[in-house]
Amino acid sequence: MSRRFEADFGRGERRRLIWNAAMTGVFSVAGWVAILFIFLIFVFTFKETLPIFTDPEVREEANLYKFFFERQDGPTLAEQFIWQPTSEQPKMSLIPIILGTLKATFVGLLFACPIGVAAALFSSEFAPARLREVIKPVIELLAGIPSVVMGFFALIVLATWLQSAFGFTYRLNAWNAGLALGIALVPIIYTISEDGLTAVPRAFREASYALGASRFQTAWSVVMPAAAPAIFASFVLAFGRAIGETMILLMAGGNAAITSFNLNDPLRTLSATIAAELGEVVNGSAHYSALFFMGTLLFVITFVSNTAGLWVIRRMQIRMQGEKA
């Protein structure tokens, strides 16, 4: 202990100050944890991908060219881009799987975006306060349904209903998986859009009423455009969630890695492929690295889209509430 420290402070005080310094240290370290783990997650997911770039034996089977550009012989797209990692000549095209991910996301957003925004608009502009207090918990309950339960419901119940209603050839297809996914996305879109809509200053609405607009006209032409950044951000965040969703698509998508734009066909997504095939790979094999590559791809895509969405929200918060938000 420095002499000045001992001279200036009595023993009891010293102890309090030491505790304070110690806890400040603890909290400062804790503050780094989130950054540390994001970094670690990226490093360790990417680390298992490295053999694709460095190991010649692995590179022969799995490399970037094969993932994105390799075409087999065949007349249709479905025969040209194939994912069959355990074949005699392993075929490692990611195209069918990426396409499957995009198809499911598309259907999910197609369902969730209009419904989520409409519900948010109703909730913030037209519903009496009492009703709003009921709608919000209902949405939270919907958000609280675990995705494995959603996947179960889509697999066992929804697929049968859809097949009897629309006569699909394939019971498990993009519509089934996408619809279940959309249901899971509605809470995200609702929550963020509703926050954005209620954050629009009252002055906007009052000015619009003063100019003679009706309630709906105000809501549709004044409030909603003002909350456009939030609504857009909600779409982006829902997109990120949809891309990474695993259970629903694993159970309800049909799991056929087929390069097809037809939404009536079954599909296979990046995360479902990882979940289904990681159990059977030998550590360090080309297939193993390919699966980790898919994981890294998912990480990067969701990281970019989430950062974009959150940046938009942050900008909106600052605009609405000033610099100290």
Place this chain on the structure above:
Amino acid sequence: MPSPATAALRGARRGADRIAVTLLALSVILIVGILVVIVGNIAWHGVRTVTWEFISQPPRQGLTAGGIFPAIVGTAALVILMTIAAVPLGVATAIYLHEYTPAEGLSLAWRRFKKSKGLPGRRRLFTRFLSALLATITRSAVANLAGIPSIVFGLFGLGFFIQFIGRSIDRATLPPVELLWGQGSLLWAALTLALLTLPTVIVATEEALRTVPHDLREASLALGATRWETIRRIVLPGSISGILTGAILGISRGAGEVAPILFTGAAYYLPYLPERVTDQFMHLGYHVLILSTQSPDVEATKPLLYGTVFVLLMLTFLLNLTGVIIRSRTRARLRA
């Protein structure tokens, strides 16, 4: 006096408005309807299976008969370990973000620093800027952590906790080919899930800390308390219910996630209950996945499947509802 044309237009607009608003209301009705249908279907088919035997017996005859007791125990053990790991760490991070970093945003801190050229206190403003920068990056990291797909957490759990840390421990303590820490277990699955729920806890705690009025902190400091003492005696007690909410919401989220535990410790069937942190475990959500996709006899296991889903759903709903109720009570108390 409004002309007949204007009056007609206004009437038409009112009509159009009513249709539009009805459409909007329909979307809410649709959402509520979907929730009712899903929960109703599960409850209808599941409630008859859920008897006391179902909850207290292990599965028999290759998962086609018996109960789900080990899955309940496994889920509980996992969730408890996850909470022990996530809550202290999440609360500490939130305290750091709220109590130890400057309140102004990054751009404001930068502008203040730039404007202070030649003035005393410039170094301190620079430090504040760095602090604000770190806080912004940390908040961004927390938000991004929340957005990472759950399967990527599973990959991380496998690649970091099991292959890197676990195997290193094994190579250092055990004979060559044996594995104890280098395979799936309650510990690694819990840590993986803790990472997943960390953002939920951090955000909820920060919200709770924000509700403590700043004046109380300043009064405490003015009376000579150190920052830590202020936190310990003033801030934390005042925000404890918000922290509890965050913990409960985090738990409810973690109890339902399956993707992160696929490769970090969940097991298809174990004839014994997990006793140590190095044991594998059965899990309600994983059991639902298995019975849905890998069931040895689809018709026979369907009632058991519905029963398991019902139990899992009720569990997460209960936790969620508790968290929401505590949160709205706290908010109501504040508003009053």
Place this chain on the structure above:
Amino acid sequence: MRATSTFTRVLFAGTLTLALACGQRTEQSAGGESRRTKPLTIKGSDTMVILGQRLSEEYMKKNPGEVVQVTGGGSGTGIAALINGTVDLAQSSRAMTDEEKSKAQQNRGAAIVETPVALDALSVFVNEANPVKEMTIPQVADIYMGKVRNWRQVGGPNAPIVLYGRENSSGTYDYFREHVLKKADFSPSVQTLQGTAAVINAVAKDRNGIGYGGIAYAKDVRAVGIKKDAASKAIYPAEATVADGSYPLSRKLFFYYPANAPERVTTFVQWSLAPEAQAFVSEVGYFPLR
């Protein structure tokens, strides 16, 4: 009162440390102190998982104190776990390749012992309402390669053929690919399901469905007779036709384990080959070794 928070944190940390310490200590204790024996872990073929579970249940009944734990996931999963060192015994409905055997030997430090434990008839299933009763192997291959897409091309109604199959981790998948498709690739539109029971269930519910899997899982579906070529007679999967080898798609079901495996493994395997255990093989729906 807030002193509790520090105290609680210390308590948590202490509990965690204690739990960790218990894990270490009991594993290292030299015998007498351990509360239960180390379990025999079996993993792999989904085809064999019902057999493995039945055998392990009976084994545990006969030897109380022994613990056997069986998981599915597909033959490929079991073999990978055997190579990675995370399982004692792998069940497989296909033979391990030489490459896999040498990798396993490298990692486990001993040669891999291959033990057939039962016989199976890999069957092709169609919906009970489907009039098609027999097919040649080339026909089945064309269907699964996507070359034949309509049931009327093989004598059925005018309807699209909906293909159901297994994950590429499955031994059944590999066996089918090798012996029916002659190593060609499956059509990408095969819907992959995680277990034979799921495949059978899908075919049972889909009039236009076709699936393949071990005969023991057959329920509410019909196994078609298999002809080696257009001129041969159609053989239906049954114990007799598997025993004399006339069913073209009969196969052995294997146990794999390293030669340096602990005694609990070898004792179990030897018991599985005994007549009393082979009786359970028939009960489950497969065929005992001759």
